[in-house]
Amino acid sequence: MEQATAKTDKRLIIVIKMPDPLLERIMAFPAVHLIREAYPDANLHFISSEHKIELLYSLPFEGFWHPWKDEEIKSVLDVHRFVTFLTIGEVDIFITFGASLNELSLGRLLGAKKRIGFSEGWKNWFLTLPIKKPSNLHLSEDYLFLFKEFTNRRIPETFKVKSREMLPYFQDEKPFLAIDMWPFPPGKMDDFWIEFFNSFSEKKFVLFFSEDESKAALLIERFVQKLSDKNSFEVFLKPNLIEMGKMLAQAKGVVSRNPFINSYATYLGTDALCIYESGEPRLDAPIPFFSNWQIMDLRDNSQPKQTLGEAQSIKAKPSVDPFALYQQVLQMFYF
DSSP: OBOSOOOOOSSOEEEEEOOSSHHHHHHTHHHHHHHHHHSTTSEEEEEEESTTGGGGGGSSSOOEEEEEOGGGOOSHHHHHHHHHTOOOOSOSEEEESOOSHHHHHHHHHHTOSEEEEEOOGGGGGGOSEEEOOOSSOOHHHHHHHHHHHHHOOOOOTTOOBOOOOOOOSSSSOOOOEEEEOTTSOHHHHHHHHHHHHTTOOSOEEEEEOSSOHHHHHHHHHHHHHTSOTTSEEEEEOOOOHHHHHHHHHHSSEEEESOHHHHHHHHHTTOOEEEEESSSOHHHHSOTTBSSOEEEEEOBOTTSOOOOGGGGGGOOBOSOOOHHHHHHHHHHHOOO
């Protein structure tokens, strides 16, 4: 994957507008894999949010990046200005995984012959093939449904995808578990993790933060000093997703509460223990990716059952047991 200007040739040109949120972006990867499979000789151009655009590097095939600067694109006029500076060539197929007015207008302003995306009502004007978005499906199934509708291809029942191979981040070969320290409450984080790590002996852990890295950098050195020296620890503070990907791919396993990190790790070939305090695994668990994963469900199941639309409001249980996490880690990972 490279960020460059594509040369115009006779090959089919396909432009894909990737979703802006990171979780939705990686959940669109299985559909992107199928697009590449359906059009093996096409030039693929990815228009993606400039924020963490390097996520595209993990795709195992070539394409061209075009940064979409969210803070600068507020209206259709801004989209027109964006298109003016693109040098893509004559677009044969435009696919948008988003459904905002700006994203839908992009295909028309590019002059794409075929324009496919989720839309209904007056927004259908922007597309040659508007598709009504299904409800109550996993995020990846939404995008696979779009692919199936415009290609008439069947989605394999056991379909899973894997990233390109990543070079190891660490030089030593000692196996390690990657632990996402976010978002335990700062006042309780020390006691919880100290008890958790002290349950192990002669193990290596890499500590990282999927959110609030700048705040974490101020606290992590003091925290590591409190940990027992019977284990070894590395602190990973790298906001670049290529470096993050190298570390996650090298890990024997990942423990995280962040659905994006869990999906990214399993896409890279690393098993993940997915901690759910809220949300709904049926919507965002790493189902379409290569490696194994398990759920540690900390949601309050005593509450009445809710629909998927209400699932984000499920509250967490009042406390987290570090010994229960230790036991589940032992059952799942060998490192």
